[in-house]
Amino acid sequence: MVRITFIQSDGTERVVEAEPGMTVMEAAVKNGIPGIAAECGGACACATCHVYVDDAWREPTGSPEQMEEDMLDFAFDVRPSSRLSCQIKVTDALDGLVVRIPDKQF
Amino acid sequence: MSDKTIKTDAVIIGAGPVGMFAVFELGLVDIKSHLVDILDRPGGQCTELYPEKPIYDIPGLTVVTGQELTDRLMEQIKPFGAEFHLSQRVESLERLNGGFRLATDAGTALECKVVVIAAGGGSFTPKRPPLPGIEAYEGTSVFYSVRKMENFKDRDVLVVGGGDSALDWTLNLQPVAKSLTLVHRRAEFRAAPASVQKMFQLVEEGDVSFKLGQVTELHGEGGKLRAVTVKGADGATFEQPCEVMLPFFGLTMKLGPVADWGLNLEENLVPVDTEKFETSEKGIFAIGDINTYPGKLKLILSGFHEAALMAQQAYHYIYPDKKLIFQYTTSSTSLQKKLGVK
Numbered sequence A: 001m002v003r004i005t006f007i008q009s010d011g012t013e014r015v016v017e018a019e020p021g022m023t024v025m026e027a028a029v030k031n032g033i034p035g036i037a038a039e040c041g042g043a044c045a046c047a048t049c050h051v052y053v054d055d056a057w058r059e060p061t062g063s064p065e066q067m068e069e070d071m072l073d074f075a076f077d078v079r080p081s082s083r084l085s086c087q088i089k090v091t092d093a094l095d096g097l098v099v100r101i102p103d104k105q106f
Numbered sequence B: 001m002s003d004k005t006i007k008t009d010a011v012i013i014g015a016g017p018v019g020m021f022a023v024f025e026l027g028l029v030d031i032k033s034h035l036v037d038i039l040d041r042p043g044g045q046c047t048e049l050y051p052e053k054p055i056y057d058i059p060g061l062t063v064v065t066g067q068e069l070t071d072r073l074m075e076q077i078k079p080f081g082a083e084f085h086l087s088q089r090v091e092s093l094e095r096l097n098g099g100f101r102l103a104t105d106a107g108t109a110l111e112c113k114v115v116v117i118a119a120g121g122g123s124f125t126p127k128r129p130p131l132p133g134i135e136a137y138e139g140t141s142v143f144y145s146v147r148k149m150e151n152f153k154d155r156d157v158l159v160v161g162g163g164d165s166a167l168d169w170t171l172n173l174q175p176v177a178k179s180l181t182l183v184h185r186r187a188e189f190r191a192a193p194a195s196v197q198k199m200f201q202l203v204e205e206g207d208v209s210f211k212l213g214q215v216t217e218l219h220g221e222g223g224k225l226r227a228v229t230v231k232g233a234d235g236a237t238f239e240q241p242c243e244v245m246l247p248f249f250g251l252t253m254k255l256g257p258v259a260d261w262g263l264n265l266e267e268n269l270v271p272v273d274t275e276k277f278e279t280s281e282k283g284i285f286a287i288g289d290i291n292t293y294p295g296k297l298k299l300i301l302s303g304f305h306e307a308a309l310m311a312q313q314a315y316h317y318i319y320p321d322k323k324l325i326f327q328y329t330t331s332s333t334s335l336q337k338k339l340g341v342k
Helices: A024-030 A055-061 A066-072 B017-028 B066-080 B164-173 B193-204 B256-260 B300-318 B333-338
Strands: A002-007 A013-018 A050-053 A082-084 A097-100 B005-007 B010-013 B033-036 B083-085 B090-096 B099-104 B109-112 B114-117 B123-126 B156-160 B179-184 B209-212 B214-221 B224-231 B237-241 B244-247 B251-254 B284-286
Touching: A002 A024, A013 A024, A050 A055, A055 A097, A066 A082, B010 B017, B010 B099, B010 B109, B017 B033, B017 B066, B017 B114, B017 B300, B017 B333, B033 B109, B090 B256, B099 B114, B114 B300, B156 B164, B164 B179, B164 B193, B164 B244, B193 B209, B214 B244, B224 B244, B284 B300
Parallel strands: A002 A097, B005 B109, B010 B033, B010 B114, B033 B083, B114 B284, B156 B179, B156 B244, B179 B209
Antiparallel strands: A002 A013, A050 A082, A050 A097, B090 B099, B099 B109, B123 B251, B214 B224, B224 B237
16 A cells, blocks of 8 residues: 655645555545546546645656647646655555645636 | 537537537437637647647557547548537526527627536636736736737736747737837747738837736726736846736646636536446536546546447437437447448
8 A cells, every 4th residue: 555645735734645556536536535636537638636745756657758748838826846645656665655636726 | 709509419628638528428329519619629638738749559559649639539530520619718608498598708609508618627718927926917917818909908917938828919009009119038939930020020120019027916096907017037127018928938837717607616626426437417417527436547548438338328318208228339330321431
């Protein structure tokens, strides 16, 4: 099991367990993490599962591919650490991953 | 505005996979239908959200993409000649004696005996950026679409976004606007390369101003925009004067006018029975993702099933004096005739 910490914009933290192979978005939705709307259900078509990856985890999570980068245009307050959580696959190497949820998801 | 009212048996609201299949099921029982959809092509979420993505749970098709499923359904419903009214939204529903009258925002008027709401997650509407106080400017200084180019004549226009809508309106409004500024968070665009090239050419000629960044605040009063704060790529902010802003951040789904038609609703879904998939009002059905009932699953295949049962009941409204005899397409010569089987 891989542990992922979700930090809300008000600072509240929740740690959830995810299985390798699923996406960070799926881990959030399965555990009822608020702020991950995932309107399109993980098709990389809506940008409502936007997260900021903690700096320490930027490298292991990699960088967005073209389609994800395009879709990030539809997100609000995009930063260099921005990712769409439906595009981050959970692997054993991500055990301890920390992501922050934006103030607003739209 | 068309002055002619279209008269038909059934109007299907939403041309997604379930709305399309409703044409088929209604057609088999001799019910003619018209479809209305806000998007400019059939397919709904299948073509708008995931045209290239695989779907694995359509019975009989191991894997099919959203686009391919749409194409196949279009082929399947061809014999019934349903008419599509695209790029328009049904705004109003009026009760007539023994039927309904629907009007779209494009001026199409339809009269029918049966309404089938197959609107999925609702109608696709432009996303509203979560900028504080933006509502106060909507319709006066902030626009999500361009209805009349004239409204932008001799004004300082700000376009925000990097897709085709943003680029197209940058190019189209530049000649009429007093000034045109495009703000986008990066120098790459997911728009047609020719439009991007044209835009950069206008930038070079000094006719368009392109600025990297994201809008974070609006400034103005009484619905009149004066400027916006832009956070640049380097994190520093600057003020960009403008009178009108056109933000293009894609589409989201909203229930829309369906909410105002006097039907029972449960959390933006339309409750139906599971025998006929009829709403709280006789003659108005709801099928696919937009309905709810105990055990509901938002699956395309569930919507197909709902369409079949809906058609059985719809028949009784269109042909009250006739008895419907259940038949199989495999063996019924009359059904095969309708399908054009030779």
